[in-house]
Amino acid sequence: MGRFDAIFSAFELLDKAKTEVSLRDTFAAAVRQFGYDSFMVVSSRIQPTAFDKMFILDHWPRAWRLQYHRENLILVDPVANYARKSFNAFGWHEAPVIDQRGGRVLEISAVEHGLRSGLCVPIQGTSGYQATVSLAGHAVDESKEGRRAVEMMALYLYKTNLKLKSESRTFTLTPREREVMRWAAAGKSAWDTGEILHISEQTVKSHISSVLSKLGVCSKTQAVVESIRRGEIHP
Template sequence: MSGGMFSYADEAFAFVENLDRLATPAAILDAMETSLSRFGFDSFIVAGLPGPGERVERVVLLKKWPAGWFEIYINRDYIRHDPIIRRCRNAVQPFEWADAPFDPKAEPRSLEVMNRATDFGMKRGFCLPIHGINGYEACISMSGTDLDLTSRTKPALHLMSMYAFERIRSHLNPAPIPGLKRLTGREREMLAWAAAGKSAADTGDIVGITERTVTAHIVSACQKLEATNKTQAVARALQYRLISI
């Protein structure tokens, strides 16, 4: 996929609008496969982070992994040695796989995980940690060999992935999030500008308030939507029609 900032934003918003028309997780899986491929990704997984003794297959929501890799991953108990998972538990913002450090000499099993993933064509990747206020932990991890990962594409991928997760979550647990109807008009306005890719400083200049006030409104909206970051709040606000694009 090539083009400027607006083409990446258009791709993200088209993805969001398309997901609203899909009624099953299988359809969401197909939509994710199509859209993520435009950024060079050919494999991805949406899963909770298992607790001690919890089996990986019980927390997987959706996946498109190379044939045979999931079985190896389970049988070799790679979840306990995967540096991506370890970084995901301690990170809030998205990160590239290369930014999940480990010591190859001291952690040979971690090196084994990454080498075997490469054997299956999963050479580079991008991961989005998801942390719920109630302690729930999940991630969306995607990979490929020739990825389009730049300062322009990463925000689009973040929003797309967060929205996909919210749609999947709503299928599995359709109960609305408490507090959805308590957003103020100003909070909705700030999230709408955030959805358009505007920073707090940009939004403050547009609407004539300080950057600090914009940030305060967004923080308040995040709390009401039980979101751990701005992108998750935007995704939930879009899902429940609190803002439009």
Template sequence: MASNRGHFETVFEFVEACESLTRIDAVLAAVQSMAEPLGFSSFIITGLPLPNRPLEPLVLLNSWPAGWSKRYLSQNYFQIDPVGQHAFATSAPLRWGDAPYRKEARLAQQVMGEAVEFGLRDGVLVPIFTATGWQSAISYASGHKLDLGPKDMAAAHLLAITAHSRLRSLLSEERNLRRKLTPRERETLAWIAAGKSAWETSSILGISEATVITHLNNIRRKLNVANTTQAVVVALQAGELQPY
């Protein structure tokens, strides 16, 4: 384990350098190189899904072993994983071993057992809070038991929020290039999300109700959702409902 002072200075340089990274794989490499001196072999940065929703579409960055990653995401282990579920309840960085789980939860024990098979024995989960109640998290993994002090945890925390911030801006830029909705459709959906009916929205936008309905039809088709309510949720998560 490197010295605490060393960690801090290095992480601090990372904070500055991170701003100039323009490619997602560069962020991944940078985080990886920062995490290794702290004792972590891999990590994942992800948004936390709503109840009953899959984790996979919210993953931002992932350096987990491929086999584990595939199994965890496809089997939706997140809904079982005590560490993942505790991410909602904690505000401070969390040692994996400190995640509470009921003894009767055989599934939870099975998931943790399988993680060990893939070389993920210990780790730290850092929750990242957002202004809207949505959360993200970064989960660092290690192949051996960790011995981390408060400063190491703080360094991991700092690394997490910095990388997350940078990542969001990069993905936001990428996202703009593959937006699915037209400007008028976004404008329409923004009013619908504000609770306006189709008729009210048509008045606001100065068009006919029929046109608003057509826009909503196209929106639902493009986003591949069941109804307008889900369209709003998906559009929010996809960043469609913002200016610019």
């Protein structure tokens, strides 16, 4: 199978995944064609004391993950540091090493766990750095085409996982209440929102009153802030 076909085959299979486990396993099979045996997706929040909470998807050797956490290697990891600044995918060996001794210890330990070569795909959004997809293997395809193929699949994996989480999450507010709050966040009055949604001003006010009760706040402004914080609406 050519690289182009491999990419779109992976896209189709990722779209069919219904759980995070099937999403993880589908991606693992797709990147194995390019020599990658392991990968992880971690969030932008560095939590050295709660490292496992950083993982979004985990297909990493357990022994290596435990050592990385136990020795707090994230603090000397040049890949983790560079991922927060780079907009492009890069090979592990391309990350600038700040702590020479720590970087060397990290490299030796990774190789001992079979992570000989790696690729890092930073996920950057409009609000800045969001996550990292890091992949490793014994004999990876390091060609420009191979790297681009894996980068595209990694970005699609992250997007698909977000979509899966969104579809499976439970909202506190009803769809209509979220709609009303989206217009409130845009600065619209109850009358304006009623005109836009083709409902009465009083109905809009009733929805807002319900939202205040559900979110435990006292004003519409507080309700907007809390709705955004909880992910009920997006700014």
